[in-house]
Amino acid sequence: MPSATPQPKIQDYAMIGDCRSAALVSRTGSIDWLCWPRFDSPSLFGALLDPDGGGSFRITPAGGHTARRRYLPETNVLETLFRTSSGSVILLDFMPVAAEEEKRRRLDPDHSLLRIVKGVQGEVELEVRYDPRPRYGTSSAALVSHGPFGLWIDTGGKGTLALRSSIPLAMGPEGRSGWGETKAPDGSGSPASEGWSGPGAGAIVRVRQGEVLHFQLSYTEEAPAVFPPFEEAVEALQRSVDWWRSWVSGLRYDGPYREHVIRSALALRMMIYAPSGAVVAAPTTSLPEEIGGSKNWDYRFCWLRDASFIVRALFGLGFHDEAASFVSWLLHTTRLTRPRLNVLYDVFGEEPPKERELPMQGYRGSRPVRLGNAAKDQLQLDVYGEVIDAVAQYINQGGTLDKETSRMLIAFGRYVCDHWEDPDEGIWEVRSGACPHVHSRVLCWTALDRLIELRRKGHIRSAPEQRFVEVRQKIRDNVLRHGWSEKIQSFVQVVGTDHVDAALLLFPWYGFEKATSERMRKTFERIHLELHAGGSLYYRYATHRGKEEGAFGICSFWAAEYLARGGGSLDEARAAFEGLLRTGSEVGLFSEEVDPRTGDALGNFPQGFTHVGLINAALAISERMRGIQEVEHHVLPQRPEGKRRGRSLPGTP
């Protein structure tokens, strides 16, 4: 039964993170989602999916107020300005990050989240409510006071969550005292268990102009745990701001919409799992594609499909290290299952857990809440093209391949030659059974096309070029004959049907068909007819037309990019792009889908794929402004003769 507590809209959340895990903070200053130690760990705060039992950490004015939010410029430090009739305060939320050299000099918690409250003007009464509910709210562990080391709770796994605060927090009736009473570090404050009748712990506190409160949340699986003093919070804030700004300074993009591109890059960076280079699709699970619906999936894993787009976005912006790390993760991960590629992996390249359902209420009653993702067992042939295209882009940027990787790519090529005609679940991971998807076949063509280019330029010398050439031609003939419908005058989603999907817009991106061709022009007309959702928005396929899901964010950006690549005029591309920018949140984050009727975000949030779509569309528009329409990475450089030169994959011999 849905909770009586009104839940914020999805776009009312903002993300903070440290490239290992992420938290979602609402406009009312409530952390409603946090998974530690990594993205796909069980939640510690899960009110996002269960406002009554999921747990949250709220710092909000006790009475009526307005809130205005932003990220500090070029950072992932979130600032919320609360205004009340009696004054205003600023709440800063961030997960500390620092350069590796800095980390080696300091002893800091492995995982921490800092919340700093500053009184700006007048006096504001704040309610602080701390109610962690580990393991998606299923843990029965209670808060325990550890004196100056804060309030602790066993997370039910290997770790412990601790909150230290510069004000005393009183525990509710379920809390107990471990080392002593909960007092402020200076010894002031009310004893634990007094004055707080709710769950968890909390306090009502008045913050006057100039006063500062600190809240330090940390997670550890290792003892002794580390607790920096509160005075270092300002240093941690400055270090984090410096780190994010230093990272942004590596951006090589001077085109239009720079501010939006930077925000998308920063959002994407938070979703790159730093220890391995993997990129998760989103930091959340089961935010619904339709409010009250059942299309609720766990996106806290890494989809191989996203590879080509992510690599293009990162290289396009000048983030070569991140792109190379991702390609390295991609190739190391896929070695475990080659020549068969799985659809998704976890951040360390392992198979995600089996899909199961959780006893949570779901976002606004949208059930089930799922863990794991059954798409992992599907066959999606397009991933071969995506992975090989990502490697081709890496070569284009000066990368080199070792022999083992070359052999693996050739094995992928042989697999494609043997299986390209097989029915598969395709890019949209339909759960209604496998069928011959045209997009998948074009991606099989792409895989062979790039391998042939790699062979001809000397990067994979032992590839069976003749066979690859023959099969590539067969696939092309097949797509042009069976993937094209004379009836609707368009490429189609599935061979033998008369419907389109938005993935057809990608054919120019892969070099299969020019954006300016008659076939693509007609296909776009058909897509507009069947899938246009109003404004700049498009659905991904025609089956539902908004009945079970919203318009798809990345498909809409693909349309803008298609126009920029020659499918339309520059003005049309810019208009489409600018229309889409208006569907982002107030802090510039984008969801997987948008409800075309209300403009509300739907699906997991924020969605890396949509941000990648924004970046790539902006890059395409920028290139179009410079007179470039073609996708440049289709023509690869010759491999240097003699001693290997250029960049090698991180972590490969």
Add this chain to the structure above:
Amino acid sequence: MSGLSILVWGFGATILLTTLLAGSQGAGLTRMNLPFMIGTIFTPNRDKAKLIGFGIHLLNGWIFAFIYAVFLQAMGGPTWWRGMIIGFAHSAFLLMALMSLLPAVHPRMASEKRGPTATQRLEPPGFLGLHYGYQTPLTVLLAHLLYGAVLGFFLGRF
């Protein structure tokens, strides 16, 4: 019971003890990371601390092997059960005395009375090391019983 034998079996028993403690942490029985706790006496660098701590722990294991050997000899010769008795006494001293004394000697460790400061920011272990998880005493005890048993058993034969 030669010096070489003590070195060899001291090394083996220490590796076993370390593996058991690390395994207990991995299995979620305790959060205690002994190499990290020892290594942070010398450096704030997490990775280096673990390496240094591991080295010191290994050296400690060797030194204690000689102490165990002396006691075993004094108790009438090495047997596995005499080794376990010494292991029990050893772990009891560690848990009851040393753990409580650690904040006084560890330069980066806070105490239960003195909250975290810029220099002393590590969580203290508390009596029996219970702050690191309520099963910590059990894992420490088991690891030292095993350490003593291995030494007692093998020093009596080789």
